[in-house]
Amino acid sequence: MVAEPSETDETIANLLHEQRRFPPEASFAAQANATSSDYEEAAGDRLAFWARQADRLDWSQKWSEVLDWSNPPFAKWFVGGRLNAAYNCLDRHVAAGRGEKVAYYFEGEVGDTRTITYAQLTRMVCQAANTLTRLGVMPGDRVAIYMPMIPETVVAMLACARIGAPHTVVFGGFSADALRTRIHDCDARIVITSDGAYRRGKATGLKSAVDEALLDCPDVRNVLVVRRTGQEIDWTPGRDIWWHESVELASTEHNAEAFDAEHPLYVMYTSGTTGKPKGILHTTGGYLTGCAYTHWAVFDLKAESDIFWTAADIGWVTGHSYIVYGPLANGATSVLYEGTPDTPHQGRWWEIIDKYNVSILYCAPTAIRTFMKWGAGIPAKYSLRSLRLIGSVGEPINPAAYMWYRENIGHGQTPVVDTWWQTETGAIMISPLPGVTAGKPGAAMRPLPGVAADVVNDAGTPVENGSGGYLVLTEPWPSMLRTIWGDNDRYVDTYWSRFPGLYFAGDGAKKDDDGDIWLLGRVDDVMNVAGHRLSTTEIESALVAHPKVAEAAVVGALDETTGQAIVAFVILRTEAGDGGPEVVQELREHVAKEIGKIARPRQIMVVAELPKTRSGKIMRRLLKDVAQDRPIGDVTTLADSSVMDLIKAGMPGGA
Ligand code: WTA
Helix, strand or coil, X not given: CCCCCCCHHHHHHHHHHCCCCECCCHHHHHHCCCCXXXXXXHHHCHHHHHHHHHXXXXXXXXXXXXXXXXXXXXXXXXXXXXXXXXXXXXXXXXXXXXCCCEEEEEEXXXXXXXXXXHHHHHHHHHHHHHHHHHCCCCCCCCEEEECCCCHHHHHHHHHHHHCCCCXXXXXXXXXXXXXXXXXXXXXXXXEEEECEEEECCEEEECHHHHHHHHCCCCCCCEEEEECCCCCCCCCCCCCEEECCCCHHHCCCCXXXXXEECCCEEEEEEECCCXXXXXEEEEECHXXXXXXXXHHHHHCCCCCCCCEEEECCCCCCHHHHHHHHHHHHHCCCEEEEECCCCCCCCCCXXXXXXXXXXXXXXXXXXXXXXXXXHHCCCCHHHXXXXXXXXXXXXXXXXXXXXXXXXXXXXXXXXXXXXXXXXXCCXXXXXXXXXXXXXXXXXXXXXXXCCCCCEEEECCCCXXXXXXXXXXXXXXXXXXXXXXXXXXCHHHHHHHHHCCCCCCEEEEEEEEECCCCCEEEEEECCCEEEECCEEEEHHHHHHXXXXXXXXXXXEEEEEEECCCEEEEEEEEEECHHHXXXXXXXXXXXXHHHHHHCEHHHCCXXXXXXCCCCEECCCCECHHHHHHHHCCCCCCCCCCECCCHHHHHHHHHCCCCC
């Protein structure tokens, strides 16, 4: 009955004709955390609503004002309030007698497991906090974290939070170059890493990439190294310190100092429309409030009984908010899984769900589409009956994937929450409320209580129901980014200039006849590849940095599994020859090395010319047509319209 995964523009067309609705089951609604009156209540007095949500946290000093928006777009939330994020995630649960509750069930890819309680996690974080302090880390100093998905990554983050040192977690799949740029940009002085990581059954190196990155980071004083794989690594005496010879020997007592609500909590780099990644700054009180509330409301979290699993990497914002800060602030039990979904077999996720009785699963559509490809027979071998709610994040979920997810994973019963948000928003903004909303496959539905979103046209005017435009957020929210690290102008330009007074998200969206919101993908030069944000410009810069490349243009072509795939068009320098398969392979590897494997183009096409307007702007739209093998659109603005014929002729199967 379930349709094949269909992609392409058809999906978008289908999406808008999708009529099915799944009203909440009465039994679910009866026990749900959220109620329909939350919307009206929040709309009545938004700031009072958020103040009530901030009361989910322990404040050592209460705020005097909920929001200071006197200097927009620079927000201050919970003005004058003081708190410690790690205390809120740890100590207070222990103090309340919940120290023996499990914080994480860790499942290593190679099959090793660890069960870590709140009391244990608190002690580990205190040890790491003491170690960082001993290494001279002061409140406000930045610490870079480049780690696999292991408990020490959470410990490292919370230790930073505990001493007020903003962390910047760099996804372990990024290259040494990418790590170096981020260390430079936020001027980190300490790096926390591990010898290596397990990935598809193999030990891969992380410390080696840190060593390479640090060749050009003279200000980094120390590298704290967790032993994960036991592989051989190079060692720089004086600089490198083993975690087990420092952190694990340190005192388990540490008094958490309270910081201002607006004290920086972390910087997370994300791709923008230029080549340079943006350091998104989140602060303490508002961010934690947003994570705690949304984790409770959107996932219907019952801290006493749920087993929650966000199957994402901690190196992305989804991991920050829904593996670390939201679940821990709420005292929940989570699963932390190190590896890939098909190691050692394609049923690994479902095996984990049955093993730990996971009740809430949160993952990306790209994973769901991969499972669809592997076949429904695989999850069918498992019970999955413990699941009572499933969620999706990171890209538009096409109705076919939504239906497959609901039928095959959610046994045709569980609510599915399609959650829209961004690194910049810190927490979920648009999503069905389980137990309240009648879900529509493919729609993120409505802004959460306390969140104000709309879809506007080019002039910034809200569109009518039934029409599309740009997604904007119309009021500030507690977990909003505060700025781009070190670049207030870029913050204002990127998000607040396109439509004055409105936050421009960079996504296209449509309001259906009921006014519910459907996300349609990015409207800028940002691609979404398997749920990872990458900028076309960033990859173009990497390509042109190669001595054989004269010019490059990159587009995101629709892809059945990964949503978008990277397709590059390059013009080679004359001396590079005509570009055989070896050159193409060399260039793909070059991009992987410069940025990371996730940025390796699926395809590189060597061309003689690129389509440009008379003003010299590359028309990516036309290249996208070629990459997707569909009829070429309007070429009248091209400086030389025969270019497209040339490019088409050069393609496999071209005329
Ligand atoms: C996309 C990930 C459609 C969107 C949390 C956004 C989505 C970008 C959804 C942010 C969704 C995220 N439906 N699109 N439910 N969730 N996106 O910063 O384009 O890695 O702008 O944050 O992912 O990606 P980021």
